[in-house]
Amino acid sequence: MQFHKYDVVIIGAGGAGMRAAIESGQRARTAVLTKLYPTRSHTGAAQGGMCAALANVEEDNWEWHTFDTIKGGDYLVDQDAAEIMAKEAIDAVLDLEKMGLPFNRTPEGKIDQRRFGGHTRNHGEAAVRRACYAADRTGHMILQTLYQNCVKHGIEFFNEFYVLDLCMTETADGPVCTGAVAYELATGEIHVFQAKSVVFATGGFGKVFKTTSNAHTLTGDGMGIVFRKGLPLEDMEFYQFHPTGLAGLGILLTEGARGEGAILRNGSGERFMERYAPTIKDLAPRDIVARSMALEVLEGRGAGPNKDYVLLDCTHLGAEVLETKLPDITEFARTYLAVDPVKEPVPVYPTAHYAMGGIPTNVHGEVLRDNDNIVPGLYAAGECACVSVHGANRLGTNSLLDINVFGRRAGIAAAEYALAHDHVELPENPAAQVEAQVALVLSEHGEERVADIRTELQATMDANASVYRTEDTLKTALHDVQALKERYQRITVQDKGKRFNTDLLEAVELGFLLELAEVLVVGALARKESRGGHAREDYPNRDDTNFMRHSMYYKQGDGLAADIRLDYKPVTFTRYQPMERKY
Amino acid sequence: MTATAEVSTGSRGNQPPVPDGAITVTLKVRRFNPEFDDEPRWDSFEIPALPSDRVLNLLHYVKWYLDGTLTFRRSCAHGICGSDAMRINGVNRLACKVLLKDLLAPKGKPTTITVEAIKGLPVHKDLLVDMEPFFEAFKAVKPYLITYGNEPTRERLQSAADRERFDDTTKCILCAACTTSCPVFWTEGSYFGPAAIVNAHRFIFDSRDEGAEERLDILNDVDGVWRCRTTFNCTDACPRGIQVTKAIQEVKRALLFKRV
Numbered sequence: 001m002q003f004h005k006y007d008v009v010i011i012g013a014g015g016a017g018m019r020a021a022i023e024s025g026q027r028a029r030t031a032v033l034t035k036l037y038p039t040r041s042h043t044g045a046a047q048g049g050m051c052a053a054l055a056n057v058e059e060d061n062w063e064w065h066t067f068d069t070i071k072g073g074d075y076l077v078d079q080d081a082a083e084i085m086a087k088e089a090i091d092a093v094l095d096l097e098k099m100g101l102p103f104n105r106t107p108e109g110k111i112d113q114r115r116f117g118g119h120t121r122n123h124g125e126a127a128v129r130r131a132c133y134a135a136d137r138t139g140h141m142i143l144q145t146l147y148q149n150c151v152k153h154g155i156e157f158f159n160e161f162y163v164l165d166l167c168m169t170e171t172a173d174g175p176v177c178t179g180a181v182a183y184e185l186a187t188g189e190i191h192v193f194q195a196k197s198v199v200f201a202t203g204g205f206g207k208v209f210k211t212t213s214n215a216h217t218l219t220g221d222g223m224g225i226v227f228r229k230g231l232p233l234e235d236m237e238f239y240q241f242h243p244t245g246l247a248g249l250g251i252l253l254t255e256g257a258r259g260e261g262a263i264l265r266n267g268s269g270e271r272f273m274e275r276y277a278p279t280i281k282d283l284a285p286r287d288i289v290a291r292s293m294a295l296e297v298l299e300g301r302g303a304g305p306n307k308d309y310v311l312l313d314c315t316h317l318g319a320e321v322l323e324t325k326l327p328d329i330t331e332f333a334r335t336y337l338a339v340d341p342v343k344e345p346v347p348v349y350p351t352a353h354y355a356m357g358g359i360p361t362n363v364h365g366e367v368l369r370d371n372d373n374i375v376p377g378l379y380a381a382g383e384c385a386c387v388s389v390h391g392a393n394r395l396g397t398n399s400l401l402d403i404n405v406f407g408r409r410a411g412i413a414a415a416e417y418a419l420a421h422d423h424v425e426l427p428e429n430p431a432a433q434v435e436a437q438v439a440l441v442l443s444e445h446g447e448e449r450v451a452d453i454r455t456e457l458q459a460t461m462d463a464n465a466s467v468y469r470t471e472d473t474l475k476t477a478l479h480d481v482q483a484l485k486e487r488y489q490r491i492t493v494q495d496k497g498k499r500f501n502t503d504l505l506e507a508v509e510l511g512f513l514l515e516l517a518e519v520l521v522v523g524a525l526a527r528k529e530s531r532g533g534h535a536r537e538d539y540p541n542r543d544d545t546n547f548m549r550h551s552m553y554y555k556q557g558d559g560l561a562a563d564i565r566l567d568y569k570p571v572t573f574t575r576y577q578p579m580e581r582k583y
Numbered sequence: 584m585t586a587t588a589e590v591s592t593g594s595r596g597n598q599p600p601v602p603d604g605a606i607t608v609t610l611k612v613r614r615f616n617p618e619f620d621d622e623p624r625w626d627s628f629e630i631p632a633l634p635s636d637r638v639l640n641l642l643h644y645v646k647w648y649l650d651g652t653l654t655f656r657r658s659c660a661h662g663i664c665g666s667d668a669m670r671i672n673g674v675n676r677l678a679c680k681v682l683l684k685d686l687l688a689p690k691g692k693p694t695t696i697t698v699e700a701i702k703g704l705p706v707h708k709d710l711l712v713d714m715e716p717f718f719e720a721f722k723a724v725k726p727y728l729i730t731y732g733n734e735p736t737r738e739r740l741q742s743a744a745d746r747e748r749f750d751d752t753t754k755c756i757l758c759a760a761c762t763t764s765c766p767v768f769w770t771e772g773s774y775f776g777p778a779a780i781v782n783a784h785r786f787i788f789d790s791r792d793e794g795a796e797e798r799l800d801i802l803n804d805v806d807g808v809w810r811c812r813t814t815f816n817c818t819d820a821c822p823r824g825i826q827v828t829k830a831i832q833e834v835k836r837a838l839l840f841k842r843v
Contacts, residue, residue, distance in 0.1 A: 494652055501654075
């Protein structure tokens with residue numbers, strides 16, 4: 001075992017982690033731990049843009065952005081947090097530009113802006129140009145720019161260090177975060193990092209689904225670690241399905257395509273979004289578009305030989321717009337489906353994309369222990385966190401905004417906390433739990449194969465807990481997930497070595513996926529209403545009387561089979577009263 | 584020396600159902616785990632796969648169903664994270680961007696695909712190499728915007744033409760396919776390599792940047808741009824379609840004529 005001591009430890013090196021590191025690293029002694037290399041993080045897969053009311057190309061203001069975010073989230077958004085995000089969005093974009101991000105430009109040389117789903121002028125009048133972008137590689141440019149600036153500031157990275165546990169020490173004032181425990185992939189060695197503050201920025205858990213835009217490595221590790229510590233997770237039933245994944249593959253095609261004028265058509269060529277969202281049509285928020293697409297297919301109006309997808313028609317945009325403003329998605333369609341978007345419409349279907357829920361935090365990134373108390377020294381930001389600025393459905397581009405605004409806030413808060421406090425002693429044997437976990441996975445105790453359990457998990461989640469859900473499908477999913485958890489106790493891995501044991505890594509990741517899938521399904525069963533990304537066929541309406549509240553889940557007891565306790569947290573309202581959501 | 588003994592690794596348990604339209608291909612992988620092996624060897628695996636499968640799918644098939652010890656990096660699986668650069672049939676490619684249909688032998692003859700680690704960086708295990716020297720070269724060229732004086736309150740202005748000037752080199756995902764395809768890099772590991780020069784180019788030709796001279800000084804070094812022998816391997820290897828050799832030439836020209 002090796003021991004390290006830092007002021008701040010940041011776990012995860014995607015957008016949120018590196019944005020936090022740039023702040024923290026200039027104020028306090030900071031280490032960034034990532035199970036990948038920083039530039040492999042999935043922030044780099046984001047395409048379309050980052051919204052901020054710069055008003056560079058037309059009238060706009062942050063109050064409209066706040067309203068759109070709250071309405072887009074079906075009023076489950078904490079309104080104080082949404083207001084902070086929309087206000088600070090402007091500086092977040094300007095900061096990135098000053099760090100070197102190569103945004104596309106207007107003829108006057110300012111940052112150019114494009115339309116995006118759910119972002120409107122004057123509370124829903126029409127789509128507004130709010131998304132700042134760099135072709136369809138905005139996430140790539142953000143990830144590279146943040147990494148470049150980490151290099152500039154000499155941020156210390158521990159690459160391919162897989163964090164598996166969080167250190168919490170009991171004090172007279174309650175539990176305090178005191179560090180993290182990591183498994184070094186290169187050597188199999190365990191490292192204990194003592195820290196005054198720890199920031200989780202570990203991203204999402206899209207790999208609970210089969211069809212997903214998420215990377216193989218997005219397995220919800222951070223959320224899982226926090227949950228296993230008895231800390232709550234929030235709003236996990238709200239999972240976003242991005243409308244335009246490449247059919248059958250799930251690879252993302254940006255909403256920016258529709259922002260540039262692309263149109264969704266069903267099997268008979270009809271622009272069906274005119275029926276579902278008469279005002280902003282194809283630029284309705286993602287939950288609405290995804291449901292509309294699923295309905296077209298369910299009702300027999302799909303395209304293709306099996307009528308199981310719809311079409312994204314970009315042909316009228318012309319080769320120049322596609323090659324200059326949407327080059328990557330053009331290439332994805334050509335490479336993976338052998339379809340040329342310049343000449344023919346692209347087969348698309350909703351793909352599991354983003355977790356609105358996660359580790360509950362306040363607007364400073366401080367992690368909540370319950371509805372009223374924080375865990376001193378513990379922070380979270382980005383997709384793994386739930387502030388909640390996305391409510392029941394995130395608007396496109398607001399994730400890139402979230403990581404920059406709240407990554408920055410968490411980095412500053414973590415560093416300031418570290419500067420104002422002394423190290424608290426670690427709990428006894430801080431590495432014991434991780435050592436036992438690794439030893440257990442490597443020991444011979446069964447014949448179950450990790451890939452089989454993962455495949456079955458993803459299949460049942462796709463079939464039973466995706467765009468549309470019912471009591472029956474969710475009960476099936478819950479039954480399946482619990483049976484898979486039982487089988488997981490008997491897994492075996494072939495690689496018993498210490499050197500880059502990715503067989504072991506995948507087994508551990510699957511444990512997190514199973515646990516988070518169960519929380520998602522339990523939450524979806526309990527929420528007997530339809531709101532944002534959570535659509536219950538058996539409860540098709542939003543029920544503000546009973547469900548205008550955040551869900552909070554707590555793990556009861558140890559072990560994978562432990563129960564989940566469900567609690568609720570009120571939504572914060574400031575100036576917007578819930579209304580019917582029409583577009 | 585490389586051991587050439589063919590080892591057929593047996594399966595573990597039942598295999599997943601073979602999809603309609605699958606063809607059986609042979610995947611030949613260069614294996615090496617210094618923890619247990621004295622020298623590298625080639626393992627062959629018979630795999631049912633669809634023409635639309637990526638080489639990454641075949642590697643996953645091996646890892647998940649045939650031999651869990653096979654080790655490689657991967658993440659996004661669609662060509663933007665840069666984790667899975669490897670030598671596929673002798674050329675550097677991302678395993679997630681090469682489709683089986685483009686590798687099939689003509690006229691239904693049996694297909695064998697060879698996969699090995701990228702060259703010029705120490706192999707840690709199987710297809711996974713030590714990336715530290717690569718990232719050190721990247722960091723050495725000051726790959727970040729350098730400016731002096733007060734920052735503007737709003738964004739710096741940049742014309743669309745000035746933005747276009749360095750667009751190509753902003754696409755780099757640091758996968759190392761270019762650098763590890765370069766014969767100069769294979770023999771002189773101290774050469775910065777194409778990827779580092781691409782990332783220097785991205786800033787040297789950015790109208791907002793004021794650090795061109797510092798970077799050009801670094802690249803004028805004995806391990807800098809003059810090592811390039813213009814073989815175009817890098818351009819051919821780049822999965823992002825960056826005109827790597829052209830970027831290197833532009834940096835050379837900037838050095839020769841002292842002008843960006």
